Amino acid sequence: MKITKAEVDAVALLARLELTPEETETFTGQMDAILAYVEKLNELDTSGIIPTSHAVPVENAFRADAVRPSIGVENALANAPDRVEGFFRVPKVIE
Amino acid sequence: MELFDLTIHELHERLKKKELSSVEATRAMLARIEAVDPQVNAYITVTPEEALAAAEAADRRIAAGDIAPLTGIPIGLKDIFVTKGIRTTCASRILGNFVPPYDGTAVAKLKEAGAVIVGKLNQDEFAMGSSGESSAFGATKNPWNLECIPGGSSSGSAAAIAARTATATLGTDTGGSIRQPASHCGCVGLRPTYGRVSRYGVIAYASSLDQVGPLTRDVTDCALMLGAVAGHDPMDSTSIDTPVPDYTKALTGDVKGLKLGLPKEYYIEGLDPDVKRALDEAIETYRGLGAEFVDISLPHTDYAVATYYLIATAEASSNLARYEGVRFGHRAEGAANLIDMFRKTRAEGFGAEVKRRIMLGTYALSSGYYDAYYLKAQKVRTLIMQDFLKAFEKVDAILTPVAPTPAFRIGEKTSDPLQMYLSDIFTIPVNLAGTCGISVPAGMSGSGLPIGLQLIGRPFGEETILRAAHAFEQATAWHQRKAQL
Numbered sequence: 001m002k003i004t005k006a007e008v009d010a011v012a013l014l015a016r017l018e019l020t021p022e023e024t025e026t027f028t029g030q031m032d033a034i035l036a037y038v039e040k041l042n043e044l045d046t047s048g049i050i051p052t053s054h055a056v057p058v059e060n061a062f063r064a065d066a067v068r069p070s071i072g073v074e075n076a077l078a079n080a081p082d083r084v085e086g087f088f089r090v091p092k093v094i095e
Numbered sequence: 096m097e098l099f100d101l102t103i104h105e106l107h108e109r110l111k112k113k114e115l116s117s118v119e120a121t122r123a124m125l126a127r128i129e130a131v132d133p134q135v136n137a138y139i140t141v142t143p144e145e146a147l148a149a150a151e152a153a154d155r156r157i158a159a160g161d162i163a164p165l166t167g168i169p170i171g172l173k174d175i176f177v178t179k180g181i182r183t184t185c186a187s188r189i190l191g192n193f194v195p196p197y198d199g200t201a202v203a204k205l206k207e208a209g210a211v212i213v214g215k216l217n218q219d220e221f222a223m224g225s226s227g228e229s230s231a232f233g234a235t236k237n238p239w240n241l242e243c244i245p246g247g248s249s250s251g252s253a254a255a256i257a258a259r260t261a262t263a264t265l266g267t268d269t270g271g272s273i274r275q276p277a278s279h280c281g282c283v284g285l286r287p288t289y290g291r292v293s294r295y296g297v298i299a300y301a302s303s304l305d306q307v308g309p310l311t312r313d314v315t316d317c318a319l320m321l322g323a324v325a326g327h328d329p330m331d332s333t334s335i336d337t338p339v340p341d342y343t344k345a346l347t348g349d350v351k352g353l354k355l356g357l358p359k360e361y362y363i364e365g366l367d368p369d370v371k372r373a374l375d376e377a378i379e380t381y382r383g384l385g386a387e388f389v390d391i392s393l394p395h396t397d398y399a400v401a402t403y404y405l406i407a408t409a410e411a412s413s414n415l416a417r418y419e420g421v422r423f424g425h426r427a428e429g430a431a432n433l434i435d436m437f438r439k440t441r442a443e444g445f446g447a448e449v450k451r452r453i454m455l456g457t458y459a460l461s462s463g464y465y466d467a468y469y470l471k472a473q474k475v476r477t478l479i480m481q482d483f484l485k486a487f488e489k490v491d492a493i494l495t496p497v498a499p500t501p502a503f504r505i506g507e508k509t510s511d512p513l514q515m516y517l518s519d520i521f522t523i524p525v526n527l528a529g530t531c532g533i534s535v536p537a538g539m540s541g542s543g544l545p546i547g548l549q550l551i552g553r554p555f556g557e558e559t560i561l562r563a564a565h566a567f568e569q570a571t572a573w574h575q576r577k578a579q580l
Contacts, residue, residue: 008454015412015457016419017450018438027454033513034455038401041471044478051473052480054303054333055289055529056554061332075196079423088421093433 002035003028098123099259100577103168103316106262110157110167117157117167120262121150121211124169128213128260131580134241135258137251139174139232140182141214149211156209164319166209171261173252174215175222176202177296181212185298186220186230189418189444191425199296200331201265201307201324208323213261216251220446221415222272222300224248225518228509229448236505237279238578239544243502246276252310253280257545257578263311263320267297269304270403271497271522274534277310278497278547281536281576283317283564284310288554289529290335292321293328299414301407302333304526313574314535314565318342321557337555345558346565351385353563355550356490360396361521367500373538373546374496380570381494386563389490393482396524398475400516403523405459405472411449412456418444451512476527483528483551492560493551496521497534501544521549530554535564536573545573 008028012019019027073086082089098106098120109115125143132138146169153167177183177195184190198206205212219229227235227250235250237243238257245254249266253276256264266273268286277284285308292307299305309320322343327336357378362371378388420426420440427443430436445453459468486493498518508515525532530552537548548567552560568574 003458007458011454011458011461013438014461015453016416016434016437016441017445017453018435018442019450023447023450027451030451030512031455031458034404034516035458037513038405038468038472041398041401041405041475044395044398044475046471046474046478049474049477051470052476053473055480055527056333056335058290058333063329071196076422078196079193081191081420081424081426090421091430091433091436095432 002032099127101262102312103164103263103319106168107164111162117150117153117211118147120167121146121169121213124213124261131258132260134236134580135238135254135260136233136235137217137254137258137260138171138214139184139186139217139251142181142212145181146211146213153209153211163208165205165323168210169213169262170205170210171214171216171252171255171264172202172212173218173249173264173266175218175267175298176265177298178202178212178215181215183215184232186218186232187444187446187449188231189425189441190423193423197296200293200328202296204324216255216264218250219248220449221298221411222248222267222269223411223448223452225271225275225515226508227251227276228505229446231446234505237502238580239281240502242504243544244279244505246279246502248272249276249310253277253282253284256280256282256310256312258580259577263309263316265307265324266310267305267307268526269301269407270526271519273308273310274522274532274547274549275498275519277534279502279545281545281573281578282310282312283314283533283535283574284308285317285321285533285557286525286531287321287325287557288531290333291531291555291557292324293326293331293334295328295330301410302414303410304407314561314568315343315346317533318346318561340558342558342561345562347562348566348569350381350563350566353386353492354389354490355381355386355563356389356391356486356493358391358393358396358486358493358495360393361495366496369501369538369540370496370499370546374548377494377537377548377567380567384566384570391486391489391493393486393524395475395478395482399479399524399527400520402472402475402479402527404455404516405468406476408452408456409459409469410456412453412460415449415453448512479524480528483530487553492556492563495549495551497547497549501540501546525551531557531560533560533564535567537567537571538573539576
């Protein structure tokens with residue numbers, strides 16, 4: 001086994017996902033098969049190979065630090081599931 | 096020929112000569128959507144009022160003598176493009192009734208050109224899928240056979256072309272999501288070079304791989320659409336500042352002496368016989384047109400799927416962290432605290448494939464596994480890119496299949512994610528290499544399903560692959576076939 005149910009539950013917490021016991025079961029089997037498949041990358045010697053994070057050479061793209069119009073508070077809050085005054089409202093953070 | 100059957104350039108000629116108004120063309124398209132989309136399910140949202148207002152504006156513009164190639168043309172957008180004032184779902188429950196406050200750059204450019212947006216198209220949720228089946232709004236059907244998948248993730252963008260419910264569409268391609276559905280639906284689909292089209296206002300899946308591109312009825316339309324959306328954008332720091340040519344000028348019909356590579360790793364045992372026959376015939380057609388063939392090798396092809404599913408899922412797990420039920424979209428009820436709210440919201444909002452990819456990506460990036468999975472994949476990506484650079488020293492473009500089989504049946508691969516992932520084997524390497532590829536209709540299977548061929552170009556080699564695709568199209572009649580609905 002490449003991955004256990006307990007590890008899947010730990011990853012779900014990191015990923016901020018709540019899984020049902022059935023989902024944990026299914027994902028454990030499927031992730032195990034996929035992780036076994038990706039093992040094939042270890043057939044390749046990659047020592048000394050520079051990793052590619054980007055397909056084209058990209059350097060910092062700077063633009064002028066100029067004041068421009070923004071969408072404004074009302075637009076920013078328009079899609080909020082819960083809001084109060086000029087803020088997003090969320091459940092209690094600190095017990 | 097009905098109005099909804101016409102290409103962009105055919106509609107343009109009629110609009111220019113004032114034989115036709117955009118309002119007439121748009122009405123015909125809206126009526127066609129109403130008549131056949133219930134069978135196909137290519138659209139998530141149809142926007143008749145906005146479309147007719149845009150068509151009236153286009154007609155005023157044309158009356159004033161101001162007409163661009165896309166002015167007055169009915170176009171559909173994958174629901175991954177944010178559209179000001181129009182609900183945008185990315186085919187996910189988690190976006191709820193999200194109504195974006197702005198248009199992305201590609202959409203803004205289409206609107207400036209006078210295009211008429213008729214609606215938002217179905218897709219795999221967050222562009223994660225190869226069949227169009229993982230949509231919160233139900234699977235899209237293949238117009239050639241309603242029991243088959245149209246391909247994915249730009250399922251609606253391809254199906255709408257085949258069903259003639261949009262004159263042209265925009266999709267996105269992270270691992271083949273434009274080319275593979277284009278192949279399965281018998282249309283032209285182009286994935287441009289990374290950086291060619293701005294992604295500002297395109298909902299992110301895997302940021303080092305995502306790119307915007309057109310799906311169209313023919314290669315001329317494809318060149319027109321690419322020309323309209325390509326170019327540098329200060330709002331996307333990965334867009335590249337290189338001039339946008341008039342791509343239609345590349346469509347000379349002349350491929351004499353063009354060197355096309357045939358990579359041995361793509362012509363494998365087990366390739367579907369119908370796909371193999373279509374490719375063999377295409378090679379003969381090109382020979383007849385004076386193209387030359389060169390045997391080449393892309394030795395790391397067999398590692399591309401594994402590399403892709405580590406890099407794409409890692410980037411997805413990071414990009415999709417923003418869906419937490421605070422600023423927009425769905426929020427779960429009855430959570431005890433903030434973290435519980437995040438977890439319940441995401442559990443309710445995401446479908447199974449999205450959860451699976453977030454899980455894989457989070458695992459690949461997690462402490463202790465980063466080097467073994469994510470970093471290893473990035474190193475293999477370098478080897479895959481080098482394969483292409485070496486090949487392009489010898490050839491102008493590479494000719495391959497798009498998908499190993501014609502469209503499969505709905506439900507056939509949903510229970511086995513790995514089998515589904517392997518159906519992207521011929522399209523994924525282009526994304527990893529960051530270069531461009533086009534799918535063009537090249538045959539029909541014994542059971543009446545379209546088969547495409549893929550031409551892969553050098554980075555920013557869109558003109559070469561468009562020229563080669565156009566020459567093939569002129570020499571064959573596959574693009575003129577129509578799905579019967």
